[in-house]
Amino acid sequence: MVKKILVLVMALMPTVIALAQPQVSRRNTTTQPKSATTTSTPTSNSAKTQATPKKKTATKVSEPTVDRASIMFPTAVTVPQDVSWRRDIYRALDLTQDANAPLYFPVDPQGDRVNLFTLLFQLLNEGKIPAYKYSLDGLENFNKENRMHFKEFLDDNGIDYEIQGNSIKVEPADIPSALVTRFNIKESTYYDQNTATFHSRVIAICPVIQKADDFDFGDDSAFDMSDEETNEEGGMDEAVANEPLPKRNMPLFWVKVEDVAPYLSQHMIMTSNYNNAATCSMADFFDTNMYKGTIYMTTNMQNKILQEQYANPKDLKKEQDRIEKQLSDFEKNIWENPVDSAKIAERDSLASLQKKAKKAKVSKAPKENTEVKKTAKAEKTKSASSSSPSTPRVSVRRQRH
Secondary structure (H helix, E strand, O other): OHHHHHHHHHHHHHHHHHHHHHHHHHHHHHHHHHHHHHHHHHHHHHHHHHHHHHHHHHHHHOOOOOOHHHHHOOOOOOOOOOOOEEEEEEEEEEOOOOOOHHHOOOOOOEOOEOOHHHHHHHHHHOOOOOOEEOOOOOOOOOOHHHEOOHHHHHHHOOOOOEEEOOEEEOOHHHOOOOOOOEEEEEEEEEEEOOOOEEEEEEEEEEEEEEEEOOOOOOOHHHHOOOHHHEOOOOOEOHHHHOOOOOEEEEEOEEEEHHHHHHHHOOOEEEOOOOOOOOEEEHHHHHHOOOOOOEEEEEOOOOOOOHHHHOOOHHHHHHHHHHHHHHHHHHHHOOOOOOOOHHHHHHHOOHHHHHHHHHHHHHHHHHHHHHHHHHHHHHHHHHHHHHHOOOOOOOOOOOOOO
16 A cells, blocks of 8 residues: 555656646746836825825815804804895994993903904804905905905904914914904894894994004194194104004904804803893894994995995984984884784783773663662562551452453
8 A cells, every 4th residue: 555655646746846836937927916016006105195185275275164063053044135125234333332341341251251352263263264354345245255364364463373283372362352342243124025024133243443543644734743742852742752542443354143153152141230140142142133333334326334425423313313213114114004012012911901891890880770779669669568558459350341
């Protein structure tokens, strides 16, 4: 048996050697494509590296990403485009008045409580909302080309900042929230015939900063200093030099309320000086028209503000009151038959119902008294006839005819 096995092994040895040589050649052939792939991989990697920057640049140019706040507050109400009547009005909100003070205080952040401008400033720095440049005509332009860059805004207004990587850091003390004492708003008053409702909504907000106007000298006579304003050496007197410079209001940018509404709904403000528990969100403050502002412009074909049309302050005040009356009259006279809601409430009140019930009782009371008197007289006559025995009874019999 052993001899037979050795013979078989000797006979199979050439075939084994022959099979071993093609395997080596196969390995060599397989290694050659590997070298080819290794040489081709840098080109594919370079192609990948060329494609990735395009994606990064696309994300920078794109619109602000969707934030969780906008998901939690998705129902931002916009003005319909097919309304039957609409009037756009621009108002100036003075934050020093009590009605508008909730938007101004606290000037410095106190925990989670911040004023409106600080909130807008933080949202712009984080890239959560877009802002649009303020044009000289005072009208808002929400086109993409008019988008404002936050860094340019900081440079133009002289606000200190520090660049840390891809973000901009601004210290809370450097935010000029104390100088923003006014807000311009665009208010749209309209009648929606689809729902038969009358609304007055704020659709745009513009913060206005108060800055010292050191370049506005008026006419050339401002440069001619009198003897009282100069010292012996001919320079400006120290008292005149220390006088505060005149200030002017500078609008900063426009922001759409539908972009800011998700964040306004999360910040509470105090609405009463007497009841500190009376609070509401900034979104409700604008939605319920709790603010008070003076009209400085209406949307017109000439794009003129009221001050250009009425230079006299008395005439300007009359025109502002006239516009306010037009809005209130239109709201009252929407229906063909104007209805006074106060009279309806008085008519349907419990007091009026009680008055009606008393009148009904008084009107029914005399009839009941007369009937009672008649029955009382009849009972008296009956009792008198039955009690007196002297009176004979008279019987009447029917006779047949």
